[in-house]
Amino acid sequence: MRKKELKLVVTFHTTTDAMAMEKGCKKQGTPGRLIPVPREISAGCGLAWCAGLDDRELIRKVMDDIGVQEQDMHEVMI
Amino acid sequence: MIYMDNAATTMRKPKQVVQAVGEAMESMGNAGRGAHGASLSASRTIYNTRELVCNLFGGTNPRQVVFTSNSTESLNIAIKGLLEPGAHVITTMMEHNSVLRPLYEMCEKGIELSIVKCDKKGVFRISDMEELIEPQTKAIICTGGSNLTGNCVDLEKIGQIAREHGLLFIVDASQTAGVFPIDVQKMHIDVLCFTGHKSLLGPQGTGGMYVREGLSVRPLKSGGSGVQTYSRSHPKEMPTALEAGTLNGHGIAGLHAALEYLNEEGIDWIRKREQELMRRFYKGVKEIPGVKIYGDFSAMERCPIVALNIRDYDSSEVSDALLLDYEISTRPGAHCAPLMHEALGTVEQGAVRFSFSHYNTEEEIDTAICAVKELAKEE
Numbered sequence: 001m002r003k004k005e006l007k008l009v010v011t012f013h014t015t016t017d018a019m020a021m022e023k024g025c026k027k028q029g030t031p032g033r034l035i036p037v038p039r040e041i042s043a044g045c046g047l048a049w050c051a052g053l054d055d056r057e058l059i060r061k062v063m064d065d066i067g068v069q070e071q072d073m074h075e076v077m078i
Numbered sequence: 079m080i081y082m083d084n085a086a087t088t089m090r091k092p093k094q095v096v097q098a099v100g101e102a103m104e105s106m107g108n109a110g111r112g113a114h115g116a117s118l119s120a121s122r123t124i125y126n127t128r129e130l131v132c133n134l135f136g137g138t139n140p141r142q143v144v145f146t147s148n149s150t151e152s153l154n155i156a157i158k159g160l161l162e163p164g165a166h167v168i169t170t171m172m173e174h175n176s177v178l179r180p181l182y183e184m185c186e187k188g189i190e191l192s193i194v195k196c197d198k199k200g201v202f203r204i205s206d207m208e209e210l211i212e213p214q215t216k217a218i219i220c221t222g223g224s225n226l227t228g229n230c231v232d233l234e235k236i237g238q239i240a241r242e243h244g245l246l247f248i249v250d251a252s253q254t255a256g257v258f259p260i261d262v263q264k265m266h267i268d269v270l271c272f273t274g275h276k277s278l279l280g281p282q283g284t285g286g287m288y289v290r291e292g293l294s295v296r297p298l299k300s301g302g303s304g305v306q307t308y309s310r311s312h313p314k315e316m317p318t319a320l321e322a323g324t325l326n327g328h329g330i331a332g333l334h335a336a337l338e339y340l341n342e343e344g345i346d347w348i349r350k351r352e353q354e355l356m357r358r359f360y361k362g363v364k365e366i367p368g369v370k371i372y373g374d375f376s377a378m379e380r381c382p383i384v385a386l387n388i389r390d391y392d393s394s395e396v397s398d399a400l401l402l403d404y405e406i407s408t409r410p411g412a413h414c415a416p417l418m419h420e421a422l423g424t425v426e427q428g429a430v431r432f433s434f435s436h437y438n439t440e441e442e443i444d445t446a447i448c449a450v451k452e453l454a455k456e457e
């Protein structure tokens with residue numbers, strides 16, 4: 001498998017929130033991408049937002065701006 | 079991109095389907111809500127689609143074909159509209175959440191549920207199912223095929239048992255409609271639930287159910303029907319009884335074109351083609367060190383699905399690598415089939431599901447085999 005890096009992974013309560021997150025990040029030029037929720041976090045499926053560890057502030061700002069609340073925020077090797 | 083998530087939805091549809099939806103959106107009125115050309119055109123298309131669905135499933139009367147938005151809605155209507163508190167119901171570990179969750183909901187209202195156990199390959203013995211039948215048993219609800227392993231269920235045998243014991247037989251045909259022959263009379267199926275967007279090759283938002291003549295299902299919804307306007311209650315006649323509100327005429331026009339396509343091509347040919355592709359993939363990956371495949375492949379015919387894991391890697395991670403490095407779309411995780419993952423022992427890891435369509439090619443299959451090989455090789 002590919003080489004892994006420690007990443008910031010944000011999970012949401014609904015797919016709708018995940019989509020809003022992607023759109024919000026794109027709009028504000030905040031890097032990251034949607035990934036399937038890794039099993040370390042949950043076996044319950046769904047999408048998560050994966051970004052660099054340094055982007056925490058930016059991501060927090062996007063979420064505040066678009067009114068999305070995370071389910072959880074994790075640091076995971078991806 | 080190589081699309082191998084056809085068990086979730088078939089992405090490539092016949093051209094006629096796309097065309098039919100476009101044309102309907104330029105010409106269709108509200109079915110059953112007027113006698114002008116545009117409304118009649120919708121009514122005619124929808125009626126013709128009822129006939130095609132009725133024929134495909136060996137029904138006796140197109141009035142018994144109800145359109146809904148998907149299997150989930152159909153299953154909810156069947157489960158909530160047929161079961162009373164105190165009833166005992168049998169289902170299986172193979173089921174999708176669209177069967178399990180409505181049943182769990184009904185358990186809170188006082189039905190009793192027994193779930194037939196599957197073995198490590200994800201299959202159950204029909205004799206085990208028969209042993210669960212009690213005097214209060216009212217219904218058997220089961221899928222035609224697992225959306226995780228692809229293994230099929232012998233609906234004819236179960237239908238026979240249901241009939242012998244006087245039980246209702248409700249079938250989730252989400253994974254089998256449009257590929258496997260289904261005959262509601264021969265299989266003694268009381269309610270067949272289908273979704274339009276998988277192997278029926280229609281648009282999302284289409285689906286329905288075939289209800290045996292004489293069986294009355296309590297509706298979930300009431301409302302506009304275009305007939306009996308001054309009556310305070312929704313009409314009891316089928317299919318109107320279960321179709322309150324404007325139907326998805328545009329989508330149904332697409333489903334109509336899809337059913338015509340299936341009739342022209344022949345589902346036997348489509349099934350044969352999909353089996354070939356699935357077997358080719360299976361043969362290509364089964365000997366790769368570190369690859370574990372789930373399900374029973376000794377079965378002659380199965381849905382075109384291969385679910386696997388590589389070593390102890392998270393299925394999400396493998397699916398993500400397949401997408402990023404090979405542009406292959408698969409589905410990781412739990413596939414809305416929690417009990418099946420329990421049976422297979424994959425609750426934690428999930429599984430990477432490859433599911434094929436007759437539109438896939440040998441080259442795509444071989445690319446996917448190579449991808450699995452490479453991912454299994456790397457540490």
Ligand SMILES: Cc1ncc(COP(=O)(O)O)c(C=O)c1O
Binds near residue numbers: 086224252253274414
């Ligand atoms: C076996 C099975 N049942 C039910 C469903 C639900 O279908 P839909 O989401 O179209 O209602 C699916 C598909 O996801 C399925 O695979």
